[in-house]
Amino acid sequence: MDHQFYLWMSYGVTALALAAEIVALRMGSARARRAIESERGLEEQD
């Protein structure tokens, strides 16, 4: 098989894995901030 297949599978999957982690980091951070905002909103209602 052509060497390009092995290179693309290596570099491509690495890029996808790193991109997935960056998205997960941003989502985790946004979720934590939303939870704080939501608790603060509930307290203000009380």
Add this chain to the structure above:
Amino acid sequence: MNFYFFASPATFFRLAGATAPLLFVAALLSGLAGLYLGLFVAPTDAQQGEVYRVIFIHVPAAWMSMFIYFVMACYGVMTLAFNTRLAAMMARALAPTGALFTFVALWTGAFWGRPTWGTYWVWDARLTSELVLFFLYLGFMALANAFEDPRRGDRASALLAIIGVVNLPIIYFSVQWWNTLHQGSSVSFKGSSMHVTMLWGMLLMAFSFWMYAAGAALVRCRTLILNRERRTRWVRALS
């Protein structure tokens, strides 16, 4: 210098927020330079042809997989010895990135092994011990999240990180201790048998992965701090 000041989650949260973007920029710049050297400047390998260029991610990823676990074990010692919350959170924050680099090392190794050895996988000492490292990362994350009280999870996972560190010398010396299909080290503290552009491409990629791992761990640790400290006054005061 008062280290307890930096061990405070509130101080660390602000410092990490300022440092992480710089680490990501350093990772991007050194990564682009490393890829340019590795893919366009470094010469073709006489024996392996073009497929050897997998090393520019495979080797740095394998180094990071071991280094991150070692750092996690150090944080584990700090967690058990000094009962510091931040050390435990940093160990938790590093684990997913360590697992990711271990996966990348195994995956790219398979796609390097197929054209050079004729197989994607073999139960060789180096490959098997690296796979054990991947399971150690998964076990660490599972154990850390298995308790309702996060502090208990911190202590249990810290112990696993410390015990698992015994696997690191096994990975590193496996190619010397056993007759393995995996080749020996081309780079050591004594020198390198590689062409200078290959070496610099690999070192730049290793630096890039290092900066990325540090940045990702800081961002994840900030999220952990927000989750754990969300009822404290300083977190409430954040806009």
